[in-house]
Amino acid sequence: MIKDKIKLFLVIIFAVLCDVRAQADFDAIEKVSLFQENGLYNLDIEFHKKASFVPRVHILPNGMQIFLSFNKPINIPKIGKLNQGIVKGYFFEKFGNSSLMFIMALNQKVEFVKKKYTKNSIKIVFRKKPTIIIDAGHGGKDPGTRSSYENYPEKTIALITAVELRNALLKTNHYNVVLTRDKDVFVSLDDRIERAKSENGDILISLHTDYNKDKNLRGISVYTLPPIGFSESDREFNETLRKSKQFSKSLVGYIPNLCKIKHQACRSSELKILKTNIPSVLVELGCISNKKDSKLLLSKLFREKVIYAILYALDEFFDKEGKNSERRVFGKGNNERRRHFQKKQSVF
Ligand SMILES: [Zn+2]
Numbered sequence: 001m002i003k004d005k006i007k008l009f010l011v012i013i014f015a016v017l018c019d020v021r022a023q024a025d026f027d028a029i030e031k032v033s034l035f036q037e038n039g040l041y042n043l044d045i046e047f048h049k050k051a052s053f054v055p056r057v058h059i060l061p062n063g064m065q066i067f068l069s070f071n072k073p074i075n076i077p078k079i080g081k082l083n084q085g086i087v088k089g090y091f092f093e094k095f096g097n098s099s100l101m102f103i104m105a106l107n108q109k110v111e112f113v114k115k116k117y118t119k120n121s122i123k124i125v126f127r128k129k130p131t132i133i134i135d136a137g138h139g140g141k142d143p144g145t146r147s148s149y150e151n152y153p154e155k156t157i158a159l160i161t162a163v164e165l166r167n168a169l170l171k172t173n174h175y176n177v178v179l180t181r182d183k184d185v186f187v188s189l190d191d192r193i194e195r196a197k198s199e200n201g202d203i204l205i206s207l208h209t210d211y212n213k214d215k216n217l218r219g220i221s222v223y224t225l226p227p228i229g230f231s232e233s234d235r236e237f238n239e240t241l242r243k244s245k246q247f248s249k250s251l252v253g254y255i256p257n258l259c260k261i262k263h264q265a266c267r268s269s270e271l272k273i274l275k276t277n278i279p280s281v282l283v284e285l286g287c288i289s290n291k292k293d294s295k296l297l298l299s300k301l302f303r304e305k306v307i308y309a310i311l312y313a314l315d316e317f318f319d320k321e322g323k324n325s326e327r328r329v330f331g332k333g334n335n336e337r338r339r340h341f342q343k344k345q346s347v348f
Pocket residue numbers: 137138144145154208209
């Protein structure tokens with residue numbers, strides 16, 4: 001009897017040990033790391049050389065989900081800290097005995113760039129969507145200037161164009177957009193600048209209309225800050241200014257000559273709204289002191305033309321090779337839309 005009891009005890013011990021071993025002997029995931037290089041984030045998951053798995057990757061606007069099915073029971077992996085500011089949190093969750101879900105939440109909107117699977121690793125490359133701060137000038141008790149010929153103030157055109165620009169940018173699915181105001185309210189310049197900083201803006205575009213004593217003067221112009229010097233301490237400022245000017249030049253390049261102001265479309269002025277720590281431009285959409293411009297600014301086709309110029313310039317700015325510019329603005333192989341756009345050039 002005692003022998004039998006010992007036998008049973010040993011069998012139980014053996015079974016428990018086997019079970020513990022079965023659970024403990026397979027750490028399928030060796031390492032999870034995330035690093036940033038040239039503005040791209042690389043998530044690497046490295047597997048045990050004996051791991052055999054089927055992955056399913058879902059990229060979400062603010063994170064990602066990776067579902068991994070293994071051919072044997074696995075442990076919940078212990079992963080170290082992913083030291084990147086973009087990561088809000090992450091964890092592994094177990095499904096059944098042999099499946100894992102890796103969930104990572106990010107504090108920025110991202111877009112998928114590419115993924116690569118090897119026998120023992122998964123690499124996912126993604127990038128932060130650039131945040132575009134659109135600043136509709138004036139608003140509320142501050143109407144800005146008033147058209148000399150049509151019955152509208154500057155603040156109205158600025159807001160309409162800002163909302164249209166936001167919609168066009170969101171349609172490309174490549175940008176995160178923040179408006180400093182989306183209705184007819186007064187927002188101080190300090191609050192606008194603060195907003196651009198707190199939203200981690202990558203570029204600020206302030207929209208206004210021009211007013212000139214010379215009623216014949218008409219056309220679009222783009223302002224950046226004037227240079228203040230090139231001392232070592234101003235290096236950051238000068239780099240931001242260089243980027244602002246680069247964007248301004250590119251934007252003006254996408255505006256037909258007919259629509260640009262006569263003397264110089266790229267201009268500089270000590271405008272307070274441009275004193276952010278990010279590349280910033282102020283676009284004068286036209287002169288509301290001029291009869292033709294006053295009317296044009298009311299035309300959706302005209303505004304669309306300026307919006308496309310801004311879109312092209314942004315695509316060029318954030319994707320220097322410019323390879324994807326057309327795809328971005330018009331969508332994949334959307335020739336019809338492109339033809340439509342070309343036809344619209346006759347508006348002016
Ligand atoms: Zn203004």
